Amino acid sequence: MKxxxxxxxxxxxxxxxxxxxxxxxxVVLKRLLDELGQMLGDISLESTPPETGRxxxxxxxxxxxxxxxxxxxxxxxxxxxxxxxPVMKKLIEEADDSLLTAIRVAIAGNVMDAGPSATFDIGxxxxxxxxxxxxxCDYPAFKKYLADSERVLYIGDxxxxxxxxxxxxxxxxxxxxxxVRDRPVINDATxxxxxxxxxxxxxxxxxxxxxxxxxxxxxxxxxxKRMLDESDxxxxxxxxxxxxxxxxxxxxxxxxxxKCRVIADDIGVTPGDIVLEGINR
Amino acid sequence: MKxxxxxxxxxxxxxxxxxxxxxxxxVVLKRLLDELGQMLGDISLESTPPETGRxxxxxxxxxxxxxxxxxxxxxxxxxxxxxxxPVMKKLIEEADDSLLTAIRVAIAGNVMDAGPSATFDIGxxxxxxxxxxxxxCDYPAFKKYLADSERVLYIGDxxxxxxxxxxxxxxxxxxxxxxVRDRPVINDATxxxxxxxxxxxxxxxxxxxxxxxxxxxxxxxxxxKRMLDESDxxxxxxxxxxxxxxxxxxxxxxxxxxKCRVIADDIGVTPGDIVLEGINR
Numbered sequence: 001m002k003x004x005x006x007x008x009x010x011x012x013x014x015x016x017x018x019x020x021x022x023x024x025x026x027v028v029l030k031r032l033l034d035e036l037g038q039m040l041g042d043i044s045l046e047s048t049p050p051e052t053g054r055x056x057x058x059x060x061x062x063x064x065x066x067x068x069x070x071x072x073x074x075x076x077x078x079x080x081x082x083x084x085x086p087v088m089k090k091l092i093e094e095a096d097d098s099l100l101t102a103i104r105v106a107i108a109g110n111v112m113d114a115g116p117s118a119t120f121d122i123g124x125x126x127x128x129x130x131x132x133x134x135x136x137c138d139y140p141a142f143k144k145y146l147a148d149s150e151r152v153l154y155i156g157d158x159x160x161x162x163x164x165x166x167x168x169x170x171x172x173x174x175x176x177x178x179x180v181r182d183r184p185v186i187n188d189a190t191x192x193x194x195x196x197x198x199x200x201x202x203x204x205x206x207x208x209x210x211x212x213x214x215x216x217x218x219x220x221x222x223x224x225k226r227m228l229d230e231s232d233x234x235x236x237x238x239x240x241x242x243x244x245x246x247x248x249x250x251x252x253x254x255x256x257x258x259k260c261r262v263i264a265d266d267i268g269v270t271p272g273d274i275v276l277e278g279i280n281r
Numbered sequence: 282m283k284x285x286x287x288x289x290x291x292x293x294x295x296x297x298x299x300x301x302x303x304x305x306x307x308v309v310l311k312r313l314l315d316e317l318g319q320m321l322g323d324i325s326l327e328s329t330p331p332e333t334g335r336x337x338x339x340x341x342x343x344x345x346x347x348x349x350x351x352x353x354x355x356x357x358x359x360x361x362x363x364x365x366x367p368v369m370k371k372l373i374e375e376a377d378d379s380l381l382t383a384i385r386v387a388i389a390g391n392v393m394d395a396g397p398s399a400t401f402d403i404g405x406x407x408x409x410x411x412x413x414x415x416x417x418c419d420y421p422a423f424k425k426y427l428a429d430s431e432r433v434l435y436i437g438d439x440x441x442x443x444x445x446x447x448x449x450x451x452x453x454x455x456x457x458x459x460x461v462r463d464r465p466v467i468n469d470a471t472x473x474x475x476x477x478x479x480x481x482x483x484x485x486x487x488x489x490x491x492x493x494x495x496x497x498x499x500x501x502x503x504x505x506k507r508m509l510d511e512s513d514x515x516x517x518x519x520x521x522x523x524x525x526x527x528x529x530x531x532x533x534x535x536x537x538x539x540k541c542r543v544i545a546d547d548i549g550v551t552p553g554d555i556v557l558e559g560i561n562r
Contacts, residue, residue, distance in 0.1 A: 034322040041319070
């Protein structure tokens, strides 16, 4: 997905929100916004938003001097999700269609995203997503890919959401590789976050090599790129992965909740909608 | 009111919204945002938002080549308000407290503001504001100032809102001076807009001398400043006038609907609240 003009005010909102997580010093926060202003001329509308996000969140760390402002939020999110794990596990097992329910649970987990807003309520999201109609639901194709593939490449998104991804991976019951960001960026899941979520019991955890809040291929490792190109069945969670991979020449299933108007418009849905979309390129 | 950090992403939203009113050329719109980014380092948090608004909307005109992108909206807003005039006039005359009802109508007119959002619905605003509780209501003081003063200095805000201001001026029944912006900025009322609203029948229309979307004293004419300093009873409509005059060393009654969180927080109310606040300095 390209960068839309409407992404630009949002970059400033994100910088301010991330900056405030690290400091309440107005002088530092103003400097952060000023630097982003200086950077703006170099941001092309042809780039994807996570490419800018990568530079933006690096800058937040540099200017505030706080390497990982979302560390605490990530731990709390994972702990909260682990509390919900047994209830969700039971709900999935007892559902008429356990796989589709596990997909819904994994999508609900996608609200645990500190990028587009300051707060989220996972309990409310679960209640909503478990009954909400899909705006796009390529479920038959998803089931076919799952049946025909020997393994799953599952690209994770946020810490906490990881636990709900684990439930879907358990339900799919295929060898899985779970992909995380290489270093902290916003509250995106890293290796440590995936371990905390218990993913090592159900998948091989690998880093994509990037520190972007998405899968920005140019910043990924050659190993990951090879893995992606060789995978028959790829699941990519969340907005950041959609933004960075929607034009990538592979078949990818995107699982997400559309949390902003720009992405909703790009997909062709409405903000708040849930999406299971298989894009074949 | 100072500029808050949260005003900065909003400046970019405003530039984009105003730019889109003038052009749909993405290259021009991106250049607009890039220029604002370059300007950001020179914007002090100690300045008031309309000081920046003045530079911002000038830049929109310069970069897009459209001097007055809101010209059509202003004419439409005034025409729409004039359609509502007879009904509102009757409603005020038949009310138990005609003056307070006229104040409510004037505040409802304050939604006709293209600064904080792209659209507004004056019909819905009237229904809401006529029954909504005031968050701040210095009505007894307002009545006292009105009774004790020989004339009213009434600082207008937006085109269309002008018609509702006229209803309040008619109800106050005192010699009035109606203050407009010197040149077009957003959809703020200029001399021509005030004439279209029929204000010349009930007030002397004068320009404040500024082309800021507010009453930025440093850019006002010496004549207006003298008039302001010599007036016993000053009414200032809307957010832009609040932002630029809330610390001015005069007694001023602010009549507005709080349309954004930053201003609501500064006043100590909630977004959506209506306010009749007399500030004595």
